[in-house]
Amino acid sequence: MNHITVRSETSADIPAIFNVNLLAFGQPAEAKIVDALRWEGDFIPELSLVAVDEGRIVGHILFPPVTISSPEGNVAALALAPMAVLPEFQGRGIGALLVNEGLAACRRLGHRIVVVVGHPAYYPKFGFFPARERDIDVPFPVPDEALMVTALVEGALEGVHGTVRYPRAFDLAVE
Numbered sequence: 494m495n496h497i498t499v500r501s502e503t504s505a506d507i508p509a510i511f512n513v514n515l516l517a518f519g520q521p522a523e524a525k526i527v528d529a530l531r532w533e534g535d536f537i538p539e540l541s542l543v544a545v546d547e548g549r550i551v552g553h554i555l556f557p558p559v560t561i562s563s564p565e566g567n568v569a570a571l572a573l574a575p576m577a578v579l580p581e582f583q584g585r586g587i588g589a590l591l592v593n594e595g596l597a598a599c600r601r602l603g604h605r606i607v608v609v610v611g612h613p614a615y616y617p618k619f620g621f622f623p624a625r626e627r628d629i630d631v632p633f634p635v636p637d638e639a640l641m642v643t644a645l646v647e648g649a650l651e652g653v654h655g656t657v658r659y660p661r662a663f664d665l666a667v668e
Contacts, residue, residue: 499545553591621643
């Protein structure tokens with residue numbers, strides 16, 4: 494994996510990012526979500542990262558802004574969604590590289606909290622733990638163990654609870 498580099502996306506990468514998400518998920522919903530987030534402005538360009546192997550984009554990760562909403566107020570956070578690696582490159586550590594580089598970029602930019610709906614055996618190694626332990630939920634059905642959260646800085650989750658509000662683009666996943 495020495496030849497894999499991770500960098501922020503450029504406009505020239507957009508078709509390849511769509512393709513990576515399409516092939517990794519086997520259907521277009523996630524690819525369409527990424528495009529919709531980009532066009533609707535719910536998008537931080539520095540947090541749309543690509544994994545590149547000899548000039549070819551083989552992976553992608555995105556951290557769009559979300560809000561954790563409670564009666565006491567709203568807390569800014571990010572979602573890790575989606576993360577995709579081309580099928581023929583899976584199992585080589587590219588996803589882990591994307592997650593680690595992405596979380597580091599989130600920290601550098603001053604973000605404090607990241608939420609993910611994902612594989613409960615995969616994300617805890619990056620510091621994620623069940624979000625419902627902190628009374629953080631989502632407005633759609635998801636198993637307890639698949640909804641996870643992490644604090645990027647110590648104490649970021651103190652007193653934080655509520656429902657994660659995703660950008661409108663995520664509605665494409667349930668259409």
